[in-house]
Amino acid sequence: MEYDVLVVGGGPAGLSAAIRLKQKAAEAGKEINVCLVEKGSEVGAHILSGAVFEPRALNELFPDWKEKGAPLNTPVVGDDIYFFRSETAAFKMPNLFVPKPMHNEGNYIISLANLCRWMKDQAEALGVEVYAEFAAQTPIVEDGVVKGVTLGDKGVNHKGEQTSDYAPGMELRAKYTLFAEGCRGHIGKQLIEQYQLAKGKDPQHYAIGIKEIWTIPAEQHKPGLVVHGAGWPLNLLGTEALGGSFLYHLENNTVVCGLIVDLSYTNPYLSPYDEFQRFKHHPKIAQYLQGGKRVGYGARALVKGGLNSLPKQTFPGGLLIGDDAGTLNFAKIKGSHTAMKSGMLGAETVAEALFAGSEGGDELTGYQQKFESSWLYEELYKSRNFGVFLHKFGSLIGGAINYIEQNWFGGKFPWTFHDLKLDHAALKPAAQSQKIEYPKADGKLSFDKLSSVFLSSTNHAEDQPVHLVLKDKTIPIAKNLPMYDEPAQRYCPAGVYEVVGEGQDKRFQINAQNCVHCKTCDIKDPAQNITWVAPEGGGGPNYANM
Incomplete structure (x- = not known):
C-alpha cells in the first residue's frame, strides 16, 4: 500500500502530525494521502502519562477544541510540592521557591489516552486512514532512503512457524515516513544508529514512570489539585537514585498516583x-488513598535528556518526532504539548515539500530551521541543564541550582552543562551495594506485581515468538547474575524476568506475556543484551484511562 505520508504511532506526536497534514492540505486546496498505524489494540491502548497537560499546542492545532469536546475536564486549581524527608516527614515548599516550569496555572489534569482517542476521531474526520493493531516491525530502506515500514506477520508461533491464522505483514510505502513511536521507539532506535543521528550529542537519558488510578472517598477528593514530590523513598542528597512523585486529582472522585525513577x-x-x-x-x-480502590496500573519509560541529547531528527525520506526523538521537557514533567508541536512542525515541513512537487526521498532539511524558530526549541533550551544539575548534585542542591537558573535567569545561564554517563553503565556491582528489604504488600495501599499487571489488561497471543530478544542467552546467568544479582528481576515493573532453579540449574526465564511495553529492559540492562521488538499487533497493555 502506498501513501503520500505514513505516520508510525498513534500518540500525541503522530496524531498531531497527521491532523496538521490534512489541515494544511485543506488550506491549500490540495490532497495529501495520510495513513497512521498504531501497534495497540486501539489508539490510546498503549498511552500512559501523568498527566498534567499544557494546552499550548492543542490551542494551535484546534483553537475550538472546547466546542469539539476535547476531554480536558479538570483545570488545575492548586500546586502542592513536597520534599519528603523520611517515611513520615515532609516539607511543603513555599510557592515563592517553586521553579517556574513547575507552575501549572492554565493547565489541565487529563487522561492522555482519552485525549489521543479524541484526536483519532478528529484525524479520521479529516480523512486520515487510521489502523490499529498494525505493528510496524522494520523500516524499508532502499539506497539509503527510508521508503516506509514493513508490518509484522500475524499467526506465527513461538518456533517461528506459520499457523492456520497466518497473515503476512504488508509493506506500507510513502514519500515521507514520520516515526512517532514514543520513548525508545524500536524503529527509531534503529534509525538513530543507522544514520548516526546522535553523533556529537550527549547520550540519551531515561526514567521509568509507574502509575496507578484510584477511586477515593469523596471527602478526600480535591478536583484540580496537583501534588508533586521529591526525596524519600529515593535518595535525597546523593545521586544513587533520583526521581520524583506525583498525585493528581481528576474528576469523578478519581486520583492518579505515580513515581518516576531515573x-x-x-x-x-x-x-x-x-x-x-x-x-x-x-x-x-x-x-x-486510604479507603479507596485501585482500578488501574501501568508503567512506561520516559525520555529525559532534553535538548542536549536530542538527535538529528531528519534523514532521507522521513523524520523522528515527539519522544521518538526525545522532546519531553523534564523540567516541567511534561512532554505531550512538546510532542504535539514537534509533530505539527514536521507536518508543515512535509506539506511544503509535497506542495513544491517533491516525490519524496529527500532529507527534509527545512525542519531544523522551523524547529529552532519555534517555542518548542526555546522551551527545551531553557530547560537544557535541569537533568544534569540533578544527576551531578542530587535533588536538593541540584533543585536549588535549577531554581536559580529558571527564576532568576529565565532559563538562560550562559553555560550548558553535560551528563555523559550512560544510564545502563551506572550500576555498581552487587558486592559493593546494599541489599534493599522491601515491606510486604498489605493489599490496601501496596500490592504485588502480578495483581498490578492484571489491572493493565495486558495480553499477548500465547504462542507467538518472544518479543524480548537476548543477543546472548548466556549473559543473564553467566555475567549479570554474579556481577549484579541479575537486576532485570527488579527493574522490570511487570514480573517479566525471573531467575529460577538452584545451583548449577539456574536459568533465566522470560514471562513475555506479562510485558507492559515499558522498554525499561531495553534501556537499563547493563550488558545491553535485551532488545525489545514489536510483538504481534494488538498485543500488550490495554489501558482504559491512562
Whole structure:
C-alpha cells in the first residue's frame, strides 16, 4: 500500500502530525494521502502519562477544541510540592521557591489516552486512514532512503512457524515516513544508529514512570489539585537514585498516583516498582488513598535528556518526532504539548515539500530551521541543564541550582552543562551495594506485581515468538547474575524476568506475556543484551484511562 505520508504511532506526536497534514492540505486546496498505524489494540491502548497537560499546542492545532469536546475536564486549581524527608516527614515548599516550569496555572489534569482517542476521531474526520493493531516491525530502506515500514506477520508461533491464522505483514510505502513511536521507539532506535543521528550529542537519558488510578472517598477528593514530590523513598542528597512523585486529582472522585525513577540509579537491588508501593504509605499520600480502590496500573519509560541529547531528527525520506526523538521537557514533567508541536512542525515541513512537487526521498532539511524558530526549541533550551544539575548534585542542591537558573535567569545561564554517563553503565556491582528489604504488600495501599499487571489488561497471543530478544542467552546467568544479582528481576515493573532453579540449574526465564511495553529492559540492562521488538499487533497493555 502506498501513501503520500505514513505516520508510525498513534500518540500525541503522530496524531498531531497527521491532523496538521490534512489541515494544511485543506488550506491549500490540495490532497495529501495520510495513513497512521498504531501497534495497540486501539489508539490510546498503549498511552500512559501523568498527566498534567499544557494546552499550548492543542490551542494551535484546534483553537475550538472546547466546542469539539476535547476531554480536558479538570483545570488545575492548586500546586502542592513536597520534599519528603523520611517515611513520615515532609516539607511543603513555599510557592515563592517553586521553579517556574513547575507552575501549572492554565493547565489541565487529563487522561492522555482519552485525549489521543479524541484526536483519532478528529484525524479520521479529516480523512486520515487510521489502523490499529498494525505493528510496524522494520523500516524499508532502499539506497539509503527510508521508503516506509514493513508490518509484522500475524499467526506465527513461538518456533517461528506459520499457523492456520497466518497473515503476512504488508509493506506500507510513502514519500515521507514520520516515526512517532514514543520513548525508545524500536524503529527509531534503529534509525538513530543507522544514520548516526546522535553523533556529537550527549547520550540519551531515561526514567521509568509507574502509575496507578484510584477511586477515593469523596471527602478526600480535591478536583484540580496537583501534588508533586521529591526525596524519600529515593535518595535525597546523593545521586544513587533520583526521581520524583506525583498525585493528581481528576474528576469523578478519581486520583492518579505515580513515581518516576531515573534509570541512572546505581544500586542493582533497587526495584522502582517496590519503591513506589512503599511510597504510597507516606502520610501525605496515604491521606488521599486510604479507603479507596485501585482500578488501574501501568508503567512506561520516559525520555529525559532534553535538548542536549536530542538527535538529528531528519534523514532521507522521513523524520523522528515527539519522544521518538526525545522532546519531553523534564523540567516541567511534561512532554505531550512538546510532542504535539514537534509533530505539527514536521507536518508543515512535509506539506511544503509535497506542495513544491517533491516525490519524496529527500532529507527534509527545512525542519531544523522551523524547529529552532519555534517555542518548542526555546522551551527545551531553557530547560537544557535541569537533568544534569540533578544527576551531578542530587535533588536538593541540584533543585536549588535549577531554581536559580529558571527564576532568576529565565532559563538562560550562559553555560550548558553535560551528563555523559550512560544510564545502563551506572550500576555498581552487587558486592559493593546494599541489599534493599522491601515491606510486604498489605493489599490496601501496596500490592504485588502480578495483581498490578492484571489491572493493565495486558495480553499477548500465547504462542507467538518472544518479543524480548537476548543477543546472548548466556549473559543473564553467566555475567549479570554474579556481577549484579541479575537486576532485570527488579527493574522490570511487570514480573517479566525471573531467575529460577538452584545451583548449577539456574536459568533465566522470560514471562513475555506479562510485558507492559515499558522498554525499561531495553534501556537499563547493563550488558545491553535485551532488545525489545514489536510483538504481534494488538498485543500488550490495554489501558482504559491512562
